[in-house]
Amino acid sequence: MAHDILSRVYRERKQVLKDRLAQVKPKAKTALKDIPSDLYMACPNCKASLNVKKLYQAAYVCSECDHHLRLKAYDRIETLVDAHSFIEKGRGYITLNPLFQEGYEEKIHKAKALSQLDEAYVYGYATIEGDPCVVGVMDSHFMMGSMGSVVGEKVTKSIEYAMLKNIPLILFAASGGARMQEGIYSLMQMAKTSAALKKLDDKGLLFISVLTDPTTGGVTASFAMLGDIILAEPNALVGFAGPRVIEQTIKETLPKGFQRAEFILKQGLIDAVVHRKHMRDTLARLLRLHMKGDV
Numbered sequence: 554m555a556h557d558i559l560s561r562v563y564r565e566r567k568q569v570l571k572d573r574l575a576q577v578k579p580k581a582k583t584a585l586k587d588i589p590s591d592l593y594m595a596c597p598n599c600k601a602s603l604n605v606k607k608l609y610q611a612a613y614v615c616s617e618c619d620h621h622l623r624l625k626a627y628d629r630i631e632t633l634v635d636a637h638s639f640i641e642k643g644r645g646y647i648t649l650n651p652l653f654q655e656g657y658e659e660k661i662h663k664a665k666a667l668s669q670l671d672e673a674y675v676y677g678y679a680t681i682e683g684d685p686c687v688v689g690v691m692d693s694h695f696m697m698g699s700m701g702s703v704v705g706e707k708v709t710k711s712i713e714y715a716m717l718k719n720i721p722l723i724l725f726a727a728s729g730g731a732r733m734q735e736g737i738y739s740l741m742q743m744a745k746t747s748a749a750l751k752k753l754d755d756k757g758l759l760f761i762s763v764l765t766d767p768t769t770g771g772v773t774a775s776f777a778m779l780g781d782i783i784l785a786e787p788n789a790l791v792g793f794a795g796p797r798v799i800e801q802t803i804k805e806t807l808p809k810g811f812q813r814a815e816f817i818l819k820q821g822l823i824d825a826v827v828h829r830k831h832m833r834d835t836l837a838r839l840l841r842l843h844m845k846g847d848v
Contacts, residue, residue: 591605592605592606593605594608596615596617596620597620598618598620599615599617601615601616601617601618603615603616603617608622609628611830612632612829613628614829621766621786621789621829623693623694623766624765625692625694626670626690629690630675630679630688630690632829632832633681633688633832633833633836634679634680634681634688635679635680635683638678638679639677640677640678641675641677642676642677642710642711642714643676643677643707643710643711646671646672646703646707648661648671648672648702648703651735651736652734652735652736652738654735660734661696664695664696665695667694668694668695670692670694670695671703672695672701672704673691673693673695673696673698674691674692674698674711675689675692676688676690676707676708676711676714678714678718681833681836681840682833682841684721684837685720686715686720686721686722686723687714687715687718687723688723688725689707689711689722689723689724691704691724691728691772692727693727693729696732698726698727698728698772699728699729699730699731699733700728700730700731700739700742700771700772701731701732701734701742702735702738702739702741702742704732704742705739705745706742706745708746708749708776709742709745709746711724712746712749712750712752712753713749713752715753715758715760716753716756716758719756719758720758721758721759721840721843722753722758722760723761723763724760724761724777724780725765726762726764726768726773726776727766727767727768728768728769728772728777729767730769730771730773731743731770731771731772742771742775743771743774743775743776744775746775747775747776750776754781759781759782759840760779760780760781760782761780761784761836761839762776762782762783762784763784763785763786763827763832764777764783764784764785764789764791764823765786766788766789767789767790767791768785768789768791768792769790769792769794769795770794773792773793774793778822782824783822783823783824784823784832784835785814785818785823785826785827786826786828786829786832787814787815787826787828788813788815789814791813791814791817791822792812796811814826
């Protein structure tokens, strides 16, 4: 008898569930899955579907929410410098595994294949509205732009190249910090790049540092914050440790927008927040203003 009651209850609940499911309207199928991934992509901030070609023309700024997507090094250089003026320097470096970390070589090979770069930093000679400068750009698509021995060496070489040519230096930072697979070797790059910038300053040459999303860790603690002029892109994450680590350490809730470009501008840590569409014009004006003999 108990078995019959349980069977009846089971059948009734099954029928109720079936009736409810019948009332639920199936979601309309979208054609997005049939569209090649190189035609559309989702904005990481508002999730809007963006046409890749139009996004490229807009320098990878979302047309819906104005979010600045992370740029690859060569794409950023193309948006900044005069056409055909960029001459890349410092190619051919080979990243080694000085601490024999397991799997590090595989990660480097994978990063090279995905980013089409030798390392996470590209620099060279260029002109911006006719004014010469050395432009260096970190690429977060290569192991999150982490600074190992090669990145530190290339940053230093770009500083020395600016001194050799006696022209201003513009560096775009985008990094998760020092590369942990290289341990003390990566930490040494903080001192090396900072010492090179001291020589650049002694020579009286202009250094403009531009902070992009994200600029954290050992890069923030070294060359990224040593600019004569420090700019940042809107809503860029800038800091040393992450917000969650800080909250766990001080046992307090951080203010809204903490470590974002607009917040640190109010604290006086940077000079201006510049929209990507205005970055080229802003840099051009700064270069003209600081050209020797114009003051």
